[in-house]
């Protein structure tokens with residue numbers, strides 16, 4: 001049943017399904033006609049609710065995120081031959097007359113996309129209209145909790161980020177006696193760092209210690225003043241260069257628009273520290289622009305704009321492969337819609353295996369082939385895999 005499990009696992013990891021419908025019963029004796037699964041917000045974070053539809057009634061069951069792929073597999077194996085999955089970007093159909101050999105087809109999203117957008121507006125982690133201390137202090141909301149119109153896109157960006165933090169919440173370790181450690185590299189004015197603190201400490205009640213690091217001393221002083229005003233005692237800001245900051249550890253590393261190779265140094269730190277979760281939105285991927293060489297692509301690369309875009313995607317593609325080679329499950333997801341910023345791809349990575357697995361070894365050889373095909377020498381190459389890991 002591995003293939004089926006992997007299929008579901010991938011949907012739940014890469015996309016956020018809005019709805020799954022299980023239909024076409026395996027046997028007449030099965031009493032319910034179909035099962036519909038939708039995401040819900042539970043105390044523990046993101047979870048799912050399954051609705052069993054009978055002739056004259058419906059019953060419900062809640063499933064934790066970590067068990068959902070297995071639950072879906074069981075529904076297919078025991079009860080249904082067909083599943084329709086609606087995600088942000090795709091409508092997916094699974095036909096599984098033989099559960100061991102499911103047929104999967106994917107089409108661009110129709111209805112799911114609109115519904116999800118609608119739900120998300122209603123279900124922002126931090127709602128418009130409800131006072132939130134750090135957003136008021138940073139001037140995004142007024143004192144009554146209304147978002148100031150010119151800051152609406154920042155407000156949306158923060159909520160989108162928190163939605164993704166919510167998705168990875170179940171993967172964060174639960175330490176008995178020490179806080180969950182998080183580092184935001186290249187934190188700037190730290191809207192995001194404050195937001196993560198607010199979400200984990202204030203809303204979720206987790207014991208956390210969060211550090212924001214940035215080159216700019218004046219920005220760091222400002223952020224420390226804001227944290228003190230808000231009494232966010234476990235949130236500290238330090239001046240420093242990511243490339244020199246290695247003597248620490250973290251359960252989660254985040255970066256939002258840390259420029260060019262600063263992102264690589266953040267990723268390298270995270271992997272060396274065996275960090276469980278990485279959320280990184282790169283930007284200004286300039287490094288490979290002056291390095292790339294490829295005879296077949298040369299006629300295309302003479303156009304600066306194409307060279308720029310190709311090297312941007314190549315940089316992030318190589319980063320993703322390198323993380324996979326180091327035992328991470330990696331998804332590149334859309335962070336915010338393109339109308340907000342062109343810098344909208346997020347690398348979401350969760351440590352899930354060892355460098356010695358067949359999957360990691362394959363990723364390493366794919367990484368080397370891609371790197372050598374374009375004759376580049378990216379900073380992420382400094383990350384050597386630890387064979388004992």
Ligand SMILES: C[S@@+](CC[C@H](N)C(=O)[O-])C[C@H]1O[C@@H](n2cnc3c(N)ncnc32)[C@H](O)[C@@H]1O
Nearest residue numbers: 186187188214215240241242256257258259262
């Ligand atoms: C575009 S800003 C993003 C700030 C913030 N993360 C946000 O999204 O609002 C990039 C930040 O990364 C910082 N930065 C760039 N390179 C860095 C490095 N090597 N070490 C530490 N900070 C760095 C810059 O000082 C700047 O504040």
